[in-house]
Amino acid sequence: xxxxxxxxxxxxxxxxxxxxxxxxxxxxxxxxxxxxxxxxxxxxxxxxxxxxxxxxxxxxxxxxxxxxxxxxxxxxxxxxxxxxxxxxxxxxxxxxxxxxxxxxxxxxxxxxxxxxxxxxxxxxxxxxxxxxxxxxxxxxxxxxxxxxxxxxxxxxxxxxxxxxxxxxxxxxxxxxxxxxxxxxxxxxxxxxxxxxxxxxxxx
Amino acid sequence: xxxxxxxxxxxxxxxxxxxxxxxxxxxxxxxxxxxxxxxxxxxxxxxxxxxxxxxxxxxxxxxxxxxxxxxxxxxxxxxxxxxxxxxxxxxxxxxxxxxxxxxxxxxxxxxxxxxxxxxxxxxxxxxxxxxxxxxxxxxxxxxxxxxxxxxxxxxxxxxxxxxxxxxxxxxxxxxxxxxxxxxxxxxxxxxxxxxxxxxxxxxxxxxxxxxxxxxxxxxxxxxxxxxxxxxxxxxxxxxxxxxxxxxxxxxxxxxxxxxxxxxxxxxxxxxxxxxxxxxxxxxxxxxxxxxxxxxxxxxxxxxxxxxxxxxxxxxxxxxxxxxxxxxxx
Numbered sequence: 001x002x003x004x005x006x007x008x009x010x011x012x013x014x015x016x017x018x019x020x021x022x023x024x025x026x027x028x029x030x031x032x033x034x035x036x037x038x039x040x041x042x043x044x045x046x047x048x049x050x051x052x053x054x055x056x057x058x059x060x061x062x063x064x065x066x067x068x069x070x071x072x073x074x075x076x077x078x079x080x081x082x083x084x085x086x087x088x089x090x091x092x093x094x095x096x097x098x099x100x101x102x103x104x105x106x107x108x109x110x111x112x113x114x115x116x117x118x119x120x121x122x123x124x125x126x127x128x129x130x131x132x133x134x135x136x137x138x139x140x141x142x143x144x145x146x147x148x149x150x151x152x153x154x155x156x157x158x159x160x161x162x163x164x165x166x167x168x169x170x171x172x173x174x175x176x177x178x179x180x181x182x183x184x185x186x187x188x189x190x191x192x193x194x195x196x197x198x199x200x201x202x203x
Numbered sequence: 204x205x206x207x208x209x210x211x212x213x214x215x216x217x218x219x220x221x222x223x224x225x226x227x228x229x230x231x232x233x234x235x236x237x238x239x240x241x242x243x244x245x246x247x248x249x250x251x252x253x254x255x256x257x258x259x260x261x262x263x264x265x266x267x268x269x270x271x272x273x274x275x276x277x278x279x280x281x282x283x284x285x286x287x288x289x290x291x292x293x294x295x296x297x298x299x300x301x302x303x304x305x306x307x308x309x310x311x312x313x314x315x316x317x318x319x320x321x322x323x324x325x326x327x328x329x330x331x332x333x334x335x336x337x338x339x340x341x342x343x344x345x346x347x348x349x350x351x352x353x354x355x356x357x358x359x360x361x362x363x364x365x366x367x368x369x370x371x372x373x374x375x376x377x378x379x380x381x382x383x384x385x386x387x388x389x390x391x392x393x394x395x396x397x398x399x400x401x402x403x404x405x406x407x408x409x410x411x412x413x414x415x416x417x418x419x420x421x422x423x424x425x426x427x428x429x430x431x432x433x434x435x436x437x438x439x440x441x442x443x444x445x446x447x448x449x450x451x452x453x454x455x456x457x458x459x460x461x462x463x464x465x466x467x468x469x470x471x472x473x474x475x476x477x478x479x480x481x482x483x484x485x486x487x488x489x490x491x492x493x494x495x496x497x498x499x500x501x502x503x504x505x506x507x508x509x510x511x512x513x514x515x516x517x518x519x520x521x522x523x524x525x526x527x528x529x530x531x532x
Contacts, residue, residue: 046256063272143253151497153500162253163254177507180510185499194249
């Protein structure tokens with residue numbers, strides 16, 4: 001699967017379906033879930049670093065969205081609104097006592113290793129040799145560990161910008177931060193990620 | 204511009220978010236500076252690696268899971284609506300029956316919940332060393348605060364954070380300026396103590412230490428002479444409003460801010476009404492420069508955070524920063 005270029009797209013089509021869903025059309029809402037489930041799940045996966053947590057947070061995102069549909073005023077793109085809910089859901093989860101207890105008992109470098117859905121295997125390029133595939137998988141693990149070592153807010157900024165491809169404007173809308181804070185925060189987050197990766201390489 | 208300033212701009216440079224003048228300045232510097240070119244290459248490699256990460260699609264049955272959870276929520280809502288209708292019908296026998304059932308359900312849930320907590324606990328919990336058990340209890344005790352904090356998201360209060368200046372190391376506060384210490388000890392009320400310190404500074408006296416050993420720690424609840432107002436206007440609808448929840452109380456907000464500052468190894472200097480708005484508060488404090496990012500992370504969930512940082516502040520390990528946080532309308 002390729003990267004989602006430009007972050008949030010298809011706004012007109014979304015708006016039609018959101019209006020239908022606001023009128024109680026469940027099928028229209030399901031169409032929106034199908035359109036955004038992969039993006040929201042991937043973002044949750046990269047923030048949480050764990051397939052099971054990602055599924056829970058992504059499903060909760062859509063449930064919260066459904067229950068708050070009437071408050072959506074079309075000021076931002078629907079996709080950006082979903083990312084905002086997803087970010088808050090993940091952050092709440094990361095800060096919850098239950099998650100902290102779990103994090104103490106399950107080492108954080110588990111994420112890419114466990115790969116519950118076998119996603120990595122499915123995505124591997126058959127044209128690569130086994131050694132190249134192994135190297136690619138190890139690279140992903142190291143990067144995921146470096147992302148997981150970031151505090152919640154920088155991690156969110158990195159995932160939304162550098163993995164999900166949101167614009168700075170969308171990033172500000174999704175995180176509720178001022179544009180200037182987004183710019184300086186993202187620069188700091190990237191610097192920290194580079195440090196973490198260097199640590200991974202030397203450690 | 205120095206290499207450090209250029210490297211701080213590289214993130215915006217690669218995203219083409221600098222204006223033409225800024226972009227030209229960075230480009231010109233890069234042409235003559237191998238170190239900054241190396242930093243740019245590092246950044247680009249890092250961004251490429253993230254770009255190349257495989258995407259994980261939602262697992263099979265994802266939509267069904269969303270539908271099931273929505274249905275489950277809907278069923279409970281319908282049941283509650285049924286109970287409400289019954290209560291309104293004023294049929295005493297049936298109402299008594301519903302209440303008795305509710306009591307049984309609550310008791311059963313508590314029993315089940317208790318068992319669940321036991322199952323969730325690590326199996327070796329009883330044998331855990333006292334320190335680990337203590338840390339775990341702290342984490343559990345934090346839960347209500349975390350839950351309260353999430354309530355902000357519907358109408359987040361405005362938090363304006365300003366880095367005032369870089370000062371000496373936090374630990375150097377042990378050698379307190381004598382006048383400051385005497386004043387502080389004489390004052391019975393925290394707010395008076397702070398205003399007195401401020402007056403002393405305003406006439407040119409040396410700044411009293413805020414981390415002096417032996418001083419009673421300054422707590423926010425001691426320095427509020429009138430209630431803090433978080434917002435005067437009706438809360439606006441925010442992007443992330445997922446269900447209406449009551450806003451966190453001002454007391455809980457101030458406690459959370461205090462916990463964030465102390466949790467980052469900071470020291471409170473004081474609190475006073477904001478000059479531009481008497482219902483707001485200015486919280487003055489210090490944190491070690493190295494914990495500044497951690498502080499931002501702690502403050503971010505508490506409200507809509509605006510940050511003012513002067514460029515080129517010292518960030519050494521032996522440096523702390525003095526900051527002001529304006530809370531309220």
